[in-house]
């Protein structure tokens with residue numbers, strides 16, 4: 001508001017002679033006007049010249065008299081027309097007020113201090129002191145002699161007033177240019193970015209001392225110190241079990257639809273398989289090799305089920321399964337690992353992976369088309385949902401998240417499935433931190449795993465985990 005007024009005024013006038021007068025005229029707070037002038041000056045919109053003025057402000061005592069009246073008038077009014085014994089008058093007034101009042105009133109020849117009686121010498125008095133104090137408080141100019149007298153009585157004190165006179169600066173414009181803070185996808189696409197002026201980074205800005213950093217600093221540092229090593233350490237912690245987590249080979253961004261979806265019992269009409277959600281490759285557009293007998297069993301389980309399942313009852317397409325894509329989750333890697341595991345006599349395993357995945361999403365400041373997933377998989381005979389919950393408590397507590405809640409969810413490849421929520425002390429609410437479940441028999445049995453083998457698994461996004469630590 002003040003900024004518009006100042007720039008607007010300078011469009012039509014040469015100068016703002018005095019910021020004080022300008023503020024009063026436009027009903028603006030002078031402090032605000034000063035701040036705006038300083039900022040406009042910094043960006044060379046205006047030139048500003050200091051104005052200093054000695055002004056007077058009321059002391060506490062002056063303030064008290066400006067409201068209640070001067071001591072001499074208070075004293076005068078306490079004297080009835082017929083006079084009053086000194087002691088009685090004294091009782092009616094505060095001692096200091098009495099003392100000052102007597103001295104001043106006597107000096108003004110308003111009262112007679114007799115031996116017994118104090119009496120009025122005039123019938124009526126004006127409270128000039130109060131009036132003068134009110135004028136000064138109001139910022140009005142007062143006669144030098146009066147100032148001297150009030151200053152002598154310590155009812156006013158000097159104060160320097162700081163203001164400015166303002167003229168157009170070298171970069172004056174009637175409106176401040178808006179600097180853009182965020183570069184968006186739209187600006188890039190339309191080419192608009194070329195005409196925009198961007199806000200400079202302030203590398204000296206202090207980090208806000210919100211509740212964010214204090215929550216899990218040691219774990220976050222652990223994570224950042226060693227790249228993914230921090231999380232790996234969590235999987236490698238010997239207390240976790242005698243059997244350590246083995247890292248799965250994740251060096252394959254291009255995956256076939258078969259391993260990314262079909263092997264996971266994700267039907268071919270599933271919306272996540274749409275090209276709006278998944279990046280498909282143009283070259284090479286299809287995979288060359290898939291384990292044929294296993295493909296046959298996957299096809300069968302999709303079409304007609306088996307292993308106690310009805311399947312999805314649709315015509316499964318090999319072409320669809322052959323399509324190459326950028327893997328949408330690291331669970332594609334878990335599927336390959338479990339298939340490999342199933343080809344040998346069964347031994348229990350614990351696996352983990354941390355690597356990049358891709359989703360066809362609108363890219364903006366907070367969303368990327370690629371991010372990293374952390375995944376854990378445990379397979380053993382007779383595992384239960386209770387084991388999964390226990391492992392999740394153990395895992396997330398190592399990331400500093402000790403209060404967990406689970407919400408029933410749906411994944412095509414797990415049953416039951418649970419979304420994982422952690423209570424965030426800083427936000428004061430539950431935030432989603434991951435997804436989990438027990439892989440379905442329709443996924444595990446076609447691979448050839450023994451019937452009593454259960455596989456529990458969970459996944460989370462590394463970026464989301466960081467965000468939970470750092471952002472609101």
Ligand code: PHE
Nearest residue numbers: 329331435436437457458459
């Ligand atoms: N693949 C799931 C996702 O991308 C995460 C998950 C992994 C869920 C393992 C259950 C079991 O969100």
